[in-house]
Amino acid sequence: MRNKLYFQARLKDKAEYAYKAIVQEKTSIGYYKLPEQDITGILAYANKIPSDVTSIAVIGIGGSSLGAKAVYEFLKPVEKLTRSLYFFESTDPINIQNKIDMLDLEKTHFLVISKSGTTVETFAIYKLLLSKQADTNAYTFITDKGSELEKYAQSIDASVLHLADNVGGRFSVLSSVGLLPLALCGVDIEALLRGANSVNKSFFEDGYLKSTLLEKALFYARNHAKYHINCLFAYSESLKYFCEWYVQLWGESLGKKQRHSAFHVGLTPIGLIGPKDQHSFLQLIMEGTRDKSVTFIQIEDFQDTLKIPDISLKHLESLDILNDISFAELINMQCNSVMEALLEEENIPLDKIVIPKANAENVGSLIFYYELLTSLVGELIDVNTYDQPGVEAAKKILKKKLKKKLDI
Amino acid sequence: MRNKLYFQARLKDKAEYAYKAIVQEKTSIGYYKLPEQDITGILAYANKIPSDVTSIAVIGIGGSSLGAKAVYEFLKPVEKLTRSLYFFESTDPINIQNKIDMLDLEKTHFLVISKSGTTVETFAIYKLLLSKQADTNAYTFITDKGSELEKYAQSIDASVLHLADNVGGRFSVLSSVGLLPLALCGVDIEALLRGANSVNKSFFEDGYLKSTLLEKALFYARNHAKYHINCLFAYSESLKYFCEWYVQLWGESLGKKQRHSAFHVGLTPIGLIGPKDQHSFLQLIMEGTRDKSVTFIQIEDFQDTLKIPDISLKHLESLDILNDISFAELINMQCNSVMEALLEEENIPLDKIVIPKANAENVGSLIFYYELLTSLVGELIDVNTYDQPGVEAAKKILKKKLKKKLDI
Numbered sequence: 070m071r072n073k074l075y076f077q078a079r080l081k082d083k084a085e086y087a088y089k090a091i092v093q094e095k096t097s098i099g100y101y102k103l104p105e106q107d108i109t110g111i112l113a114y115a116n117k118i119p120s121d122v123t124s125i126a127v128i129g130i131g132g133s134s135l136g137a138k139a140v141y142e143f144l145k146p147v148e149k150l151t152r153s154l155y156f157f158e159s160t161d162p163i164n165i166q167n168k169i170d171m172l173d174l175e176k177t178h179f180l181v182i183s184k185s186g187t188t189v190e191t192f193a194i195y196k197l198l199l200s201k202q203a204d205t206n207a208y209t210f211i212t213d214k215g216s217e218l219e220k221y222a223q224s225i226d227a228s229v230l231h232l233a234d235n236v237g238g239r240f241s242v243l244s245s246v247g248l249l250p251l252a253l254c255g256v257d258i259e260a261l262l263r264g265a266n267s268v269n270k271s272f273f274e275d276g277y278l279k280s281t282l283l284e285k286a287l288f289y290a291r292n293h294a295k296y297h298i299n300c301l302f303a304y305s306e307s308l309k310y311f312c313e314w315y316v317q318l319w320g321e322s323l324g325k326k327q328r329h330s331a332f333h334v335g336l337t338p339i340g341l342i343g344p345k346d347q348h349s350f351l352q353l354i355m356e357g358t359r360d361k362s363v364t365f366i367q368i369e370d371f372q373d374t375l376k377i378p379d380i381s382l383k384h385l386e387s388l389d390i391l392n393d394i395s396f397a398e399l400i401n402m403q404c405n406s407v408m409e410a411l412l413e414e415e416n417i418p419l420d421k422i423v424i425p426k427a428n429a430e431n432v433g434s435l436i437f438y439y440e441l442l443t444s445l446v447g448e449l450i451d452v453n454t455y456d457q458p459g460v461e462a463a464k465k466i467l468k469k470k471l472k473k474k475l476d477i
Numbered sequence: 478m479r480n481k482l483y484f485q486a487r488l489k490d491k492a493e494y495a496y497k498a499i500v501q502e503k504t505s506i507g508y509y510k511l512p513e514q515d516i517t518g519i520l521a522y523a524n525k526i527p528s529d530v531t532s533i534a535v536i537g538i539g540g541s542s543l544g545a546k547a548v549y550e551f552l553k554p555v556e557k558l559t560r561s562l563y564f565f566e567s568t569d570p571i572n573i574q575n576k577i578d579m580l581d582l583e584k585t586h587f588l589v590i591s592k593s594g595t596t597v598e599t600f601a602i603y604k605l606l607l608s609k610q611a612d613t614n615a616y617t618f619i620t621d622k623g624s625e626l627e628k629y630a631q632s633i634d635a636s637v638l639h640l641a642d643n644v645g646g647r648f649s650v651l652s653s654v655g656l657l658p659l660a661l662c663g664v665d666i667e668a669l670l671r672g673a674n675s676v677n678k679s680f681f682e683d684g685y686l687k688s689t690l691l692e693k694a695l696f697y698a699r700n701h702a703k704y705h706i707n708c709l710f711a712y713s714e715s716l717k718y719f720c721e722w723y724v725q726l727w728g729e730s731l732g733k734k735q736r737h738s739a740f741h742v743g744l745t746p747i748g749l750i751g752p753k754d755q756h757s758f759l760q761l762i763m764e765g766t767r768d769k770s771v772t773f774i775q776i777e778d779f780q781d782t783l784k785i786p787d788i789s790l791k792h793l794e795s796l797d798i799l800n801d802i803s804f805a806e807l808i809n810m811q812c813n814s815v816m817e818a819l820l821e822e823e824n825i826p827l828d829k830i831v832i833p834k835a836n837a838e839n840v841g842s843l844i845f846y847y848e849l850l851t852s853l854v855g856e857l858i859d860v861n862t863y864d865q866p867g868v869e870a871a872k873k874i875l876k877k878k879l880k881k882k883l884d885i
Binding site for chain 1: 538539540543554555566567568569570571572573574575594595597598600601604605607608625626628629632633646705706712713714715721724725728729731732733734741742743745747750752753755756757758759760761762763764765766767768769779781783784785786788790791792793795796798799800802803804805807808810811813814815817818819821835865866867868870871872874875876878879880882883
């Protein structure tokens with residue numbers, strides 16, 4: 070991947086400080102180690118799932134589903150995957166029923182993913198599915214070592230895989246949480262990690278991404294009050310769920326009370342898909358309040374030759390300029406045109422990420438790039454990047470409501 | 478629908494001014510008239526499409542697709558629709574090819590929708606489809622009266638429907654742009670308009686929505702610099718595309734230079750789906766910068782009895798509180814719990830919209846509610862709500878690039 074910044078951050082002493090903090094973090098925060106992990110255990114486990122299983126269903130929400138979904142949906146249109154992957158990630162009854170109707174339960178293996186083992190949505194759905202598929206061999210559980218969920222799984226003789234140590238949900242896609250479902254669908258998880266590791270090495274071994282990521286993080290952090298909305302504008306329909314993964318990673322990591330103040334801080338992520346959102350959100354970026362940065366993601370080679378035919382339409386001859394152009398070329402020309410138009414404006418910080426083509430290696434790079442950027446910005450805006458205390462209050466209220474109902 | 482605000486706007490003289498401006502606008506802006514339009518022509522046209530047509534494909538982007546998609550995707554899970562609806566709205570080659578592969582071209586009717594008749598994406602795709610399906614009876618064109626596209630359609634003896642006068646793309650879902658594709662799929666478009674009209678009447682004939690919408694618009698406008706991000710948090714998976722429609726309507730209408738100043742203003746829309754985004758964006762709302770308002774949408778009666786079975790899991794007995802609860806009840810309890818948690822916080826303006834159930838009438842109400850709110854806020858922040866001058870620059874650059882390529 071390449072990344073070109075169209076903005077500059079000055080006073081780089083703080084960047085060196087952030088870099089040191091990140092190097093320090095590597096000893097305690099687990100996700101940094103994932104690109105170099107040993108995956109033979111995951112691959113061996115995946116191979117044990119019978120070949121007559123045609124679908125994999127993840128029962129999990131948030132960090133337990135968004136990462137695998139991002140990679141799967143990115144690769145599905147371009148690679149021959151071996152199994153279909155489904156996600157149960159809502160308590161919407163109509164959505165649940167429709168998904169169940171789509172599955173052949175006898176040919177589905179379920180992955181129940183919950184770090185704590187007490188996620189309400191996950192177990193509401195698991196109980197429902199268990200009432201329809203009682204065979205415990207149809208389930209694998211992924212959870213923290215020693216959790217109550219592990220004890221439950223052992224009590225029914227079901228298989229358990231552990232989460233890597235100190236890896237939070239939104240940073241877990243390159244752990245068993247993402248790798249097992251992806252491996253089961255035939256995704257080349259070795260290539261995924263290779264891509265992540267190339268970013269890892271470039272950053273930690275003085276490659277070009279070290280200065281780029283530091284400069285970008287420093288710019289975002291220093292201007293967080295001015296440019297507090299960070300748009301990711303991806304020119305490929307298949308990056309839609311990558312954008313959703315980014316939204317969770319960025320929003321949940323950086324929307325916090327500061328560690329050393331009473332301030333609420335945060336950076337708001339927005340995921341956009343081009344060219345569709347040129348006809349939606351672009352107007353707001355071009356002429357609205359100057360509070361947004363924009364990162365474009367472009368796929369250099371779509372490896373596709375679909376062309377606009379050389380047809381002239383009477384009265385619409387002005388559109389003949391489209392004739393004989395490939396769609397791949399058109400979509401990238403559209404991306405470049407929007408960038409050039411935005412560069413003409415004041416106060417819209419832009420950068421562009423180019424990946425050579427759509428494959429596992431490159432999405433692995435994108436993932437690790439965004440994880441490192443998130444960690445750096447979190448350090449520079451003085452928040453704990455890895456917790457999410459704000460979501461506890463609603464959970465407590467829900468439990469009270471449920472208990473109250475039970476008492477009636 | 479009901480709408481309860483948990484905030485107050487004072488100094489309401491400006492609201493009366495906005496109301497008068499809107500009443501004035503009714504004479505020139507076309508969308509206000511749509512709820513009371515005569516749809517016999519659209520229904521008659523829809524009836525003429527042969528019954529062996531099993532799929533409808535819209536070739537259109539932005540305002541030409543987002544509205545119909547919002548309604549279709551909302552109703553598809555709960556109503557028996559008669560045809561499938563597809564949207565060609567990207568120049569991503571892999572996405573286009575996958576959609577074509579899904580269609581039986583002989584059993585598909587195509588709706589080519591373009592106000593101006595020169596939308597690049599639409600005609601790139603139309604040319605491609607024309608090379609695969611040359612029968613002009615398979616196409617209907619929807620465009621402005623007298624446009625070049627109308628002339629083209631007449632030259633090939635294809636059918637043309639006109640857009641209603643002075644209705645911009647993002648306000649066009651209740652015109653032929655949305656109504657024809659929806660009618661062709663068996664959506665009760667009369668009910669859709671009835672729902673819109675109930676909001677229309679409540680607002681313009683001194684019903685309860687007049688004061689509610691005015692208060693909400695006034696609060697948003699007056700606090701636009703403080704709360705410049707407006708989240709729509711919908712507790713139903715099927716409102717996902719309604720959120721995308723809202724994002725276009727809000728962002729493209731309100732992100733502008735002011736009419737009477739050099740200021741860039743705007744309000745940034747965010748679409749969220751519960752409970753999924755409790756595990757993603759909620760942390761940022763709870764603890765991040767206090768720059769967001771949140772509107773919850775709840776479906777009162779999912780008309781669904783799917784329940785969590787009464788199963789106790791060893792070591793996970795704390796989750797027995799879920800047993801025997803219906804998913805419909807659970808999802809609404811989750812919504813209420815998040816609201817209550819946010820109400821405990823300072824400076825997070827909230828409101829809640831409740832629709833009785835998922836049907837055409839209620840989504841019609843939601844649409845018209847948001848259109849009126851957009852018009853009111855636009856008036857109060859001094860922008861032209863109905864244009865989108867910011868998107869022209871990129872279009873011009875693209876045309877230059879295409880022409881340059883031609884010259885080589």
